[in-house]
Every structure is written in structure tokens, then in C-alpha cells.
Amino acid sequence: MASKPRTLYEKIWDAHVVETRDDGTSLIFIDRHLVHEVTSPQAFEALRLAGRKVRRPDLTLAVPDHNLPTTPRLDADGKRIPIADPQSAAQLAALEANAPAFGIRYIDASAAQQGIVHVVGPEQGFSLPGATIVCGDSHTAAHGGVGALAFGIGTSEVEHVLATQTLLLKQSRTMEVVVNGLLGPGITSKDLILHIIGVVGTAGGTGHVIEYRGQVFETMSVEGRLTVCNMSIEAGARAGLIAPDDTTFAYLKGRPLAPTGDDWDAAVNWWRSLATDPGAQFDKSVTIDAADVEPTVTWGTSPEDVVPVGGVVPDPASFADPSKQAAAQKSLDYMGLTAGQAMCDVAVENIFIGSCTNSRIEDLRAAAEILRGRHKADTIKWAIVVPGSGLVKMQAEEEGLDRIFTDAGFEWREPGCSACLGMNPDKVPPGERCASTSNRNFVGRQGPGARTHLMSPAMAAAAAITGRIADVRDLA
Numbered sequence: 001m002a003s004k005p006r007t008l009y010e011k012i013w014d015a016h017v018v019e020t021r022d023d024g025t026s027l028i029f030i031d032r033h034l035v036h037e038v039t040s041p042q043a044f045e046a047l048r049l050a051g052r053k054v055r056r057p058d059l060t061l062a063v064p065d066h067n068l069p070t071t072p073r074l075d076a077d078g079k080r081i082p083i084a085d086p087q088s089a090a091q092l093a094a095l096e097a098n099a100p101a102f103g104i105r106y107i108d109a110s111a112a113q114q115g116i117v118h119v120v121g122p123e124q125g126f127s128l129p130g131a132t133i134v135c136g137d138s139h140t141a142a143h144g145g146v147g148a149l150a151f152g153i154g155t156s157e158v159e160h161v162l163a164t165q166t167l168l169l170k171q172s173r174t175m176e177v178v179v180n181g182l183l184g185p186g187i188t189s190k191d192l193i194l195h196i197i198g199v200v201g202t203a204g205g206t207g208h209v210i211e212y213r214g215q216v217f218e219t220m221s222v223e224g225r226l227t228v229c230n231m232s233i234e235a236g237a238r239a240g241l242i243a244p245d246d247t248t249f250a251y252l253k254g255r256p257l258a259p260t261g262d263d264w265d266a267a268v269n270w271w272r273s274l275a276t277d278p279g280a281q282f283d284k285s286v287t288i289d290a291a292d293v294e295p296t297v298t299w300g301t302s303p304e305d306v307v308p309v310g311g312v313v314p315d316p317a318s319f320a321d322p323s324k325q326a327a328a329q330k331s332l333d334y335m336g337l338t339a340g341q342a343m344c345d346v347a348v349e350n351i352f353i354g355s356c357t358n359s360r361i362e363d364l365r366a367a368a369e370i371l372r373g374r375h376k377a378d379t380i381k382w383a384i385v386v387p388g389s390g391l392v393k394m395q396a397e398e399e400g401l402d403r404i405f406t407d408a409g410f411e412w413r414e415p416g417c418s419a420c421l422g423m424n425p426d427k428v429p430p431g432e433r434c435a436s437t438s439n440r441n442f443v444g445r446q447g448p449g450a451r452t453h454l455m456s457p458a459m460a461a462a463a464a465i466t467g468r469i470a471d472v473r474d475l476a
């Protein structure tokens with residue numbers, strides 16, 4: 001009898017079940033564990049107290065990213081410049097001590113390979129198709145862009161994975177987001193995922209793993225796929241993934257931690273078999289027409305608060321649900337916007353190009369393309385570009401992108417999470433607005449009282465030039 005058609009998610013799940021229990025939970029083997037400084041200190045401490053070792057140090061990779069200032073890390077003598085904030089300094093020191101103590105591969109804060117954990121994983125070939133990947137970080141879903149089942153876990157689960165290389169999980173429901181057609185000129189993977197979240201809503205993916213399907217993803221670069229999958233969590237999903245294909249294999253081949261020789265060939269053979277079978281059923285299905293996707297920006301304090309750049313700030317009364325109406329009004333008050341205001345009239349004072357959503361080489365190229373030969377508006381007080389890793393930074397410098405940015409009035413920084421969240425010195429001042437390529441526009445996310453508008457790198461560049469939210473297609 002032919003076996004039942006399965007989805008990509010179900011195939012990866014089945015391949016990792018160690019044991020299924022009567023209560024429906026399964027013990028799942030974890031192939032890759034990424035560790036950063038914020039969510040790991042307690043987990044290591046617990047291992048130490050229990051006298052345990054890390055079960056598979058070879059499958060674990062640690063790198064600091066969240067707390068590191070993005071100003072130079074070494075002084076003129078090559079000595080480490082200390083971190084001023086005591087909590088950040090302590091978390092970094094803990095990771096630096098724990099990694100060698102537990103025999104874990106560690107990327108130092110001043111190494112060229114250092115970067116945001118979700119940029120580093122794929123870049124190093126640590127994140128692979130068909131793998132189960134976890135990290136104590138909600139944007140772990142990013143790695144789904146290479147066809148991995150990747151999701152964020154809490155600190156107690158970090159401890160569990162360190163100790164056992166497994167997790168006890170309930171299988172998620174499956175959801176497909178099918179995008180028909182192709183994106184128009186100037187419209188990027190970021191616009192697409194913002195649009196998708198607008199359609200699905202921040203709770204639409206709850207309990208599900210999303211597979212993104214359709215021609216648009218087949219023709220998308222791995223960088224673009226990582227951007228899309230990164231924000232799956234903002235649609236409430238546990239994870240998001242895209243079937244690995246020749247584009248994925250070409251991206252991964254030769255990366256430092258990717259398999260080589262016969263192992264590579266065997267891996268590719270297996271990876272090719274993972275695509276969702278014809279006739280496989282998803283629990284939920286959403287269809288989107290790519291022609292409907294415009295350059296997209298957020299107006300509110302939730303990633304679902306999206307509008308095409310040519311649109312206006314919505315009227316809270318236009319929402320059917322009274323709780324949505326109240327939330328929208330609260331968002332407008334916080335954001336300092338009024339219903340009916342054209343998005344293109346909204347002035348911004350800060351520009352942030354970075355974060356695990358949009359700090360890869362392709363993102364920097366897209367922003368530089370718009371900025372080439374231009375300068376930020378006088379009203380822009382602060383504009384920074386924060387490459388996702390030291391290797392992205394080096395590549396950008398080889399291509400002369402750093403000069404384009406600095407000539408345009410941007411600061412060119414060291415890699416890290418930076419102004420994506422207020423855990424390091426890069427913050428947006430209270431009451432000021434930021435055109436940001438990150439993934440969350442929550443209240444206070446970029447600093448207390450800061451107002452965030454999410455958008456693509458090219459759109460953030462356009463905002464820098466005009467001093468307000470602008471349609472990048474008018475500047476291209």
C-alpha cells in the first residue's frame with residue numbers, strides 16, 4: 001500500500017521522533033542548538049548544579065549578539081573594550097566562560113564570524129535542510145528558510161536540550177501559505193511577509209507550522225526566504241519553512257560547517273526527498289495573490305498593523321471587533337498618528353537597517369542601491385546600518401557598500417541585534433520615529449517611547465532620503 005502523502009513538516013518530524021508517548025507527546029531529536037548570551041546563563045547554571053554535561057557539544061554553537069554594543073569592540077592595542085552595562089557584561093562573561101567549560105564551539109565577540117545567531121547559523125552551514133534546530137530565541141524560525149524545522153524555546157528547554165539533545169513536544173498542526181504569481185518591481189520578501197502577517201493576523205498561525213509555497217518562493221534567494229521564515233512567529237506560528245531546492249543547496253555548499261564529499265551528496269539526496277508530497281493535506285490553507293503585495297509598512301504596535309505605503313492610517317472604527325478598535329486607538333495614541341493620515345506624510349527621525357530579518361548582504365545591497373549618490377534628509381537625526389555578521393560586513397566592504405552608506409550620512413556599525421530591541425546602547429529616543437527593517441514594532445521595542453515603522457531595507461533607505469515614509473518605487 002502506498003504510504004500516506006506527507007508535508008515537509010511531517011517528514012522532518014517523523015525523521016526525528018525518538019519515542020511517542022501515550023499522552024500524544026513525542027521525544028524529538030534536536031540536530032542543531034544555537035546558544036546566545038541572554039537565554040543561556042541559567043540553563044548552564046542548572047547543568048552545573050545538577051553535575052551534568054552537555055550531551056552533544058558538537059551539535060551546539062554559541063555566539064553573543066543581543067547585548068553587544070555595535071561600536072568597535074577592540075581598542076588600538078587589540079584589547080577588548082569592556083561593556084558598560086553590568087547585566088550585559090555579566091551575560092557575555094557567562095557565555096564566554098560556559099562555552100569552553102562545557103566544550104561548546106564558541107564564536108568570540110570580536111571574531112569575523114560573529115553576528116546575529118540567525119544570520120550566523122545559515123552562513124556557517126550549521127543550519128541545514130531537514131534538520132531540527134532550536135535556540136532560546138523566538139526568531140529561530142528564520143532557519144526554516146533553508147528548509148529546517150526551526151523554532152524558539154524557553155530557558156528551561158535550553159537546559160533540556162543541552163542535557164539530552166532532545167525535546168518533549170506535541171506535533172503542531174500544518175498550515176500552508178500559498179502565494180500565486182510573482183512580486184512586482186521594488187517589492188521584496190519583507191513586503192511579502194508583512195503583507196502575509198496582515199492577512200493571517202498575529203494569532204492566525206497559532207499552533208501551526210507554516211509552509212510557504214508557490215512560485216514566488218521558488219524564485220526567491222535564500223536570504224529572502226530567511227526573511228520570510230524569520231517573521232513566522234509574528235503570525236503566531238511555531239515555525240515557518242520553505243522546501244529546500246537547488247537554490248538552497250548552492251547557498252550551503254562549501255560553507256564551513258556544511259557536509260562535504262560523499263556526505264554532501266547523501267545529504268542532498270535526502271533533502272530532495274523532503275518536499276511536500278502531491279496530495280498531502282494541510283490543516284489550514286491561506287492563498288495570497290502576489291499582485292496584491294505593495295511596498296508595505298506598519299502603522300501600529302503589532303506586526304499585523306500593516307498598510308501599503310500608498311495607504312492611510314486606518315480609522316479604529318473600521319475594525320469590526322471592539323477589542324481591535326480599542327487596540328487600534330491605543331496604537332495610534334502611542335504612535336502619535338491620526339486616522340486618515342497618509343502614510344507618506346509621516347516624518348521619521350531615525351533609520352535602522354539591520355536585525356536578523358534584514359541584515360544579510362542582499363539587504364545591504366538593496367538599501368545601498370537606493371542610497372547610491374544620495375544623502376539622508378537633514379531632518380534624519382540618526383541612521384545606522386548594522387550588518388548581520390562580520391562576514392556580511394566584510395563582503396559589503398569589498399563591494400564598497402560601506403562607502404555608499406557613510407557618504408549618505410549613515411553610521412556603519414559592528415554586527416549585533418542593535419536597535420532591533422533596547423538591550424544594548426542602540427536605542428531610539430522617546431517619542432521619536434524609526435523606519436526599521438526589524439521584525440517587531442511593539443511598544444518600547446526600540447527603546448522606551450520609541451515609535452517603530454517596519455519596512456524593507458530599500459524602503460528604509462527611501463525614508464532616509466526623503467525624511468518621511470516614502471514609496472521606494474518613486475526613487476528607484
Ligand SMILES: CC(C)[C@H](C(=O)O)[C@@H](O)C(=O)O
Pocket residue numbers: 038039066136137138139152421
Ligand atoms: C532576547 C530574546 C530572548 C528575544 C527573543 O526570544 O526573541 C529577542 O531576540 C527578541 O527578538 O525579542
Ligand code: SF4
Pocket residue numbers: 065066116118137139355356357416417420421438439
Ligand atoms: S535581531 Fe532582533 S529579532 Fe533578531 S534575535 Fe536579535 S533581538 Fe531578536
